[in-house]
Amino acid sequence: MLDYLSPYSKKCDLPALSKLTEERAKWIERKGQDHLREAFSNLSNFAPSDWKIEDGVVKIGDADQLTAEKMEQLQVHLKKLIPWRKGPFEFFGHSLDAEWRSDLKWDRIAPFLGNLEGKKILDIGCNNGYFMARCLPQKPELILGIDPVNHCKAQFETLQKFMANPAMKFELWGVEEIPHFENFFDVIFSMGIIYHHRHPIQQLLDIRKALVPGGQVILESIGIPGESSTALFPEDRYAKMKNVWFIPTLNCMKNWLHKARFTDVQVISSTKLTTEEQRLTDYCPPPHQSLENFLNPENPELTIEGHPAPYRFSLSARKKPLTH
Template sequence: MKITFEDLLELLPDTPIARLANDLPEKIAHGLSEQRWANLKKWIPEVENLPDFGDVDFDLNAHDLAIGKTHPISEEQRDALRHQLKSFMPWRKGPFSVMGIDIDTEWRSDWKWDRVSPHISPLKYRYVLDVGCGSGYHCWRMAGEGASMVVGIEPSPLSNMQYWSIRHFIGANNVYMLPLTLEEVPANVAGFDTVFSMGVLYHRRSPIDHLYQLKACMKQGSELVLETLVVNAPEGTDPLGYSLVPEDRYAQMRNVWFLPTVETLTHWMQRVGFKDIKVVDVDQTSLEEQRTTEWMNYQSLKDFLDPDDINKTAEGYQAPTRATFVARL
């Protein structure tokens, strides 16, 4: 299977998100430039040389997509495929099951979907944007809910290769991933019915600008699903207006900038113009949801927490707690 975006480019002019096509070939070329990302020289051939097993069964509503569950292949074929899929390690977002191979990812992203999905508007017939979509796991689940089109944007070249390796077996199924940042999306696309930003806000140096950029992708009356790290205000501090800016690292991550309280983030969203804002879930990340596995064999959450108190990060801050907000434009 050749990595190509021709199908999406042909579809976009007849959709409510036609503006997304502005300068898209040039942006894709930049996002997947082998001059910028040397590893693409080995990853792209690995994707394009994945074996063709013909039409395989899959279930986009299954927690692991259940790809090829009933499709017989030999153990030799399975071993060779496992070796190819492992060339795209570390696999962080999933899980996936591909031709009898269980890709046990660092994150149990299916748990997040189970927490979020009951609280959002039905996705059937909607145009959906997933910002910072990682491997595209949630995009496939959104398609399983009947979305007309799901567009994921993700600048990581490895995550893009993971998406293409899954797409190789099940086809596009109205799911498309672009190697872009949100800043590279044309201004005022203003056509998506639902926009997801999950696990992105705290990585942005300007969270208010991020909210405005999300808003610019949405049409009037559409829905925003925002999930991010939050903190409690220190005792005696008014939670409205409080936001933690880590001194250096947070849970060993350098690129964490603002961790607001629920009240502060609600206020930010109101100021930007969102309404009917609801906090539908607040959940402290568990050691079972984010962990080291055979498919992501680097340090994970356990290594980033205080060894004597898992309710604190290694730096002494409140342990990662994620809140999900649903709002309308």
């Protein structure tokens, strides 16, 4: 099941990861997963296709490659997997506009990434694999996405059905599994994850351990404005989200990285989140909600609860390289 990790068995706890993977493979049998189990019956007669990235859109195939009947089958499949949170994609000429314009985030971080050719990359909380696909043109050795959500896995498998790239892997793992790796990854993406967890410093320490010496972390988070090194700790919800713990200022995020003993800490971007980047679309329609529903309608500088409206902060940092 994890044969692709066998060559690296000295740098990961393969028995523990194999056991976990076997257990989580049974999640698809849980109640409420029928639509995911049934979705792929529509794709059984589809074959892998050429793909490209154009203007930030991951484009699979061309419009003239499918009959009208097969195009209808594909659209039924894609709509069964609503909501699509990350994108944009295009399937055989059919535009799939997701809730998030993830291409905008990629455009911010891409100039800070070195050459990814031959590298091993981890995307924590990878969702459907949009950012993984963005890495592929540089030919990494491995791009592993982890997200303990069957819905995300089903969307990823839709991409992989057509892209069929052996370097791209998805596992139903969470941040809790990062300690099973040591001196393994050249680059780790942690984007939109850290504020969902109780222990941000421990998470960064785990990431540092999993990186090779000199390896890079791209840390991206929701944040609040302010010059002080503080974090908002909401009593209840933030922007209608229950699972939010520490929402940092930019300086607080920088200090987290320093406290976790990272070096070469650089600010990539500090951007106020707008409805250009996060909004409802045909593939994330009502009754799902998005940024416009999370802000105070009378004062968009505040969330619906009265907290400061969200920024997005991106930083780059490195594990200290070995010295001779």
